[in-house]
Amino acid sequence: MVAVNDLTEASVPAHLLEYDSTVGRLAVPVRADGGSITVGDRKVAVFAEHDPGRLPWGTSGSTWSWSPPASSPTRRRPGPIRTPAPAR
Numbered sequence: 001m002v003a004v005n006d007l008t009e010a011s012v013p014a015h016l017l018e019y020d021s022t023v024g025r026l027a028v029p030v031r032a033d034g035g036s037i038t039v040g041d042r043k044v045a046v047f048a049e050h051d052p053g054r055l056p057w058g059t060s061g062s063t064w065s066w067s068p069p070a071s072s073p074t075r076r077r078p079g080p081i082r083t084p085a086p087a088r
Contacts, residue, residue, distance in 0.1 A: 003045040003060040010037055010046040 010032040018030035028040035037044045
């Protein structure tokens, strides 16, 4: 994982990662650092972009992205969106 897009503060996905209800507590320290999350010794960028097409995935080192279905009643496409990152 090199980046996360979540429309909340970085502390929310950091907490959810550290205290996952399915697999339990993560064995390495997790902390939110403003616009990123540090997981063990790895830094993960955190974005807050409504339009996934505007995310800078290529500059984050990502080779693909996955977006869960939105809960918006106006969403037209069912299911997750998987897109390859732009070529570097």
